[in-house]
Amino acid sequence: MSFWDEKTETMKPAGLEKLQLKRLRHIVNYCYSRIPFYREKFRQAGLKPSDIKRLDDVERIPYTTKQDLRDNYPFKMVAVPYPKINRIHASSGTSGKPTVVVYTRGDLDVWADLMARELYMSGVRKEDTVQLIYNYAFFTGGFGFHQGAEKIGAAVIPAGVGNSRKQIQVMKDFNVSMFSSTPSYALHLAEVMDELNIKSGDLKLRVGVFGAEPWSEAMRKRIENSFGIDAFDNYGLSEMCGPGVCMECEEKCGMHIWGDHFLPEIVDPESAEIADDGELVLTTLTKEGLPLLRYKTGDITSFISGGCSCGRTHKRIARIRGRVDDMLIIKGVNVFPSHVEEIIMSFPEMGDSYQIIVSRDRQMDSLGVKIEVNPEIFTGSEVQLRDLRQALERELRSGLDVSVRVELVEPLSLERSAGKAKRVFDLRKE
């Protein structure tokens, strides 16, 4: 049995679309009747809820943006009276007010069920011991995974972030079979395992689920090799619920978006037209507390066409390549940090940590990367260093269509982070 909810996960496309249309019409009415923000948006667009007759009529609905959430801080886009709210999370709010997300009891139940669907898909069962290396404070990551694993009936260890040695000790002593963290923190934990002289064979790990930041296929291989696990990509955002929006199945060929709860579109980030490749736009089909119509996620991806041999019928998207606001334009060329990473990681001589540095010299943009070498492979000779640098510069130029200065640095010389790693330093903005 590889399905948590076989009937829903494998429903025929026509049936899924019928369900989506029914739910779309309901949520549009719901938003229109309960949220003044949407009533006003519809009025400006000359649109009525009854105009939404077919699934692609969704394209007539105006977009909702993060700025709309900020402008309506904290509760002006909430659709239920206050006693119906059962949970409030908030984004870190690096600049100004945090972004608020509220859940009804029903929203929490759906969220737990979606996460159970995803974790079950990755292989988690009630016999597993699951170590969740995410922050639980305000952040949706910890609770999302926690509730899903709890619903499956696994033994859940709410481990939080930081204290890497204790994380490894717990992994070993408590027979942990699955863990979840950001991919960059997983690589840091692998380094700590090496320091402690613990091998993957000393652990009972089978599975890892990673997300909350873009990562590459090469990084997946490194994580899988370091821990001896099957590593899965997961994507979500707090505005939808947190993690639980989509995940890879055993085919590891794109993430299935749960179409019974989210209606996905992809649009060109510049023109805002429907596109094959671009910004993911999501409409919540069942959210009660804070429903969102055509929310611009800011995340860049594309649909993967064709059916999936896992049997699930829910549409797939490619791994997130970056954020609309992360995309670097270097001498007119679009560069995604994830693409830079993929090229770096294809060199076994390179370590796991790197920084991308963009600077401007006499009106000219210039792209550089600092990378730690891999001490296990690298001998340290000057000639090898130079050859390696030149080889990587060639690969980067051919892959990205811009030239890149490469600087190789010593292992462990770049700063580590317990959460999302800061990889890009754009000095043009400073």
Add this chain to the structure above:
Amino acid sequence: MSFWDEKTETMKPAGLEKLQLKRLRHIVNYCYSRIPFYREKFRQAGLKPSDIKRLDDVERIPYTTKQDLRDNYPFKMVAVPYPKINRIHASSGTSGKPTVVVYTRGDLDVWADLMARELYMSGVRKEDTVQLIYNYAFFTGGFGFHQGAEKIGAAVIPAGVGNSRKQIQVMKDFNVSMFSSTPSYALHLAEVMDELNIKSGDLKLRVGVFGAEPWSEAMRKRIENSFGIDAFDNYGLSEMCGPGVCMECEEKCGMHIWGDHFLPEIVDPESAEIADDGELVLTTLTKEGLPLLRYKTGDITSFISGGCSCGRTHKRIARIRGRVDDMLIIKGVNVFPSHVEEIIMSFPEMGDSYQIIVSRDRQMDSLGVKIEVNPEIFTGSEVQLRDLRQALERELRSGLDVSVRVELVEPLSLERSAGKAKRVFDLRKE
């Protein structure tokens, strides 16, 4: 309606004792048959489960200590097969291995219900917005309160610890009506409110529940005045479940221990004999995952005699005065840090932060306190400083029966902590 579970909370003492005996006999059999550690303890004591015939036969059972938990790290005292475990928490483990606590689904349900009982007793209802300022990583505090508030149906904000300005912003912007933290962190938050020029009248707070460290009646008054709330004392320990063991009712005259789940005793910490005042010993009556018989908590308290006018029949204990290993013996006199605090806090001229410093000078113990003055009341004149110092030294000597050096320091000059405050510095041990 002031009861979450009226039938249980107000059951007649004879009925409660009958239930306790039934459950005690069950748990003794359960431990004996499932946990080799207990079988061996019973064998050494020449005791059989069938010897437990009356409630006070519990006194024949050997004690269980924290050292026993350490010796059986991580799972040797667990009573269920691994797939029955649904949650694992672990103490911070400052010295060596952490103390592990495991829960079955049933244990988690009981825990949530006990916390709902307590929060309901403090006045939390489903209309409330509850900000939980506790760590959720490994620690039982965050989850204990979270699950109880969720069960009541309140809006729960899992706020975590730290980032005090954001905590206050959330309190204000999200209409928080109840919060929970350590008492020392609550006082720190009150300072931050002052910095931000936010008054208690700007907030919707009604209730606060505080615990995880000893605090005094005077500290309660300060917290209540700073936030304009009703402040309740709460006590628990991870070995029992976390918070959820006992709490104050509206009478604020001792904490009701939930006798349907925990059988309390008080023993002399030195002689280990039953006593009126001393170390709290608890037997879990219903725990499935990690049941403990006669667990020495290390916490010092006493029973409060007589019925409680709230109508609850569960035995009350006085606020925790300190830990067995915290008790300071100064020139042969037992001094509890909580008593020092109580005397300090009775002076309105004193601030909220203080340190107790024990040192040894030519074989003689000497007790000192460093206290921040309260800038709102204190004018700063040399004469006032000297008079104040002398008055406090007089009070401390008469209250504690030992002489104490007092040093008054500037506001905000002592270190703050987001978790349990470190108040005692025993330099004799260094």
